[in-house]
Amino acid sequence: MAAGDSAALTRLVTRWGQPVYAFFERTRDPSAATEAALATFERLVADAPRYAPDVPFASFLWGIAVKIVQDGKSGDVLEIPAHKLAESAAARTALLRSAIAALPPAERAAFLLTRVARLPVAAAAEALGLQENDVRRRLVRALDSLRTSLLPLLENPAGLTFEGEPEDEPTGVAS
């Protein structure tokens, strides 16, 4: 990469494009998530000369992604009427995104790294430059905040699956 190896970029995007995109897609719409993923890879290329091979590449990459996700301002959790949440997967997705995006930056990063990118806490701590205990504390705070902001989904099992079951409710559907 640092030497301008074009094939390396292809390998990089092939291997990491999906997880990096998904990392951002939990907090923003697909278009904005794509922009953030592009910014991550752009910064990765720019920082490639500074990459030290003794650091795991994943930590290096996620460290960059974390900076970008922490740069995003914490917004407000959307207020969506219950009936909308019950009816619409898009509404549930919007609520979920807004709730994660509303977390304070450090908690948001800890949550996304461990729960979306699915890094072990040790690896997340490395990407965040923190002690593992700090990451766990932030993660607990993030989860406790989300318990409140996502209460409408947690109270409704259909919300948890995002695919409601009304069509299959036992209310006399003809065969």
Next chain:
Amino acid sequence: MTCDELRERIVDSASASQGGHAPVVAHLEECAACRAAAREYGALDRLVRTPIPPAPPADLEARLRLRLSVGSQRPVSSAWLLGGAVAVLTLAALLAPRLLRGRPKPEPPPATESAPAPVAAAAPAPEAPPPDIVAVHSTPISFQNAPLSADEKAEAALLHDFDFLNSFRTLARLDAFFSEPVGPRAPVAVPAGGFPSRPPDTADAITGRFLDWQRAARAERVRLSALEKSFRDRPEEERSLLEERWMLVHDFSEDQRAGLRRLASRMDELDSRAHDRLESEIRLIGRLPREQRAARWRALPFAKPLTGQELASAERLLLSR
């Protein structure tokens, strides 16, 4: 162990097992607030997962190369420039059909964008083991205050597979996609080992069922029991037929099953004449060679407004027989 310590342990699979599981289990048994927290941490974890990981746009690399080649003020190597030139051509090729159609589209979305998927969890990085949010692996933790009673266990053990119960009505409504309509017919041969939808019959499966039942909210138990009754009220030959159909779809993803449910709902919205006509067309498609079915299905006027999820689910069903 304090509540804070407990919570910091259960959010991390690596730390949860340090110091043994016993203190975690003991604390959870005594502390209702932490039980609720643990239960909801788990629910949140499920909330951010999706059956189909969100996919970046197909032109991500091309766009990246374009940005690297034209948007940067730093020195650019000839390799990036060459890659950038390729990227420009690739982008042009990708965009040309849209421009020619004169219909600007939003940026290429993830694969499930047409049916706004509750997107979520990225696919785990291959080297990263997916952590369990409540990570006491070897010790079942009860989040309920009371263990199951004998009656509750008996009720749970008699239920068919939960996914099957959630789906059998849909399978009945999608008659046309299967070779035999629901109704009287010759008995269905039960496969060796039984139908996968049948109630659990091994010790492990029964234990798993009890744990599932223990975790299920009261309303969910009532709902599943009602579905079970509704299923058992059907004639024997219908039940066997639906269980046979389940064998074709039980390995469908959650997303694909949701697509089938939506498809069935769309068909239900048709008036009876249009519904019958569509069923005839689908049955004809089902008799075509497999390689022709998808194209013919997509060519149906009914299929035009369907979402990608609905189309793909129907195609898989059509190709499964």
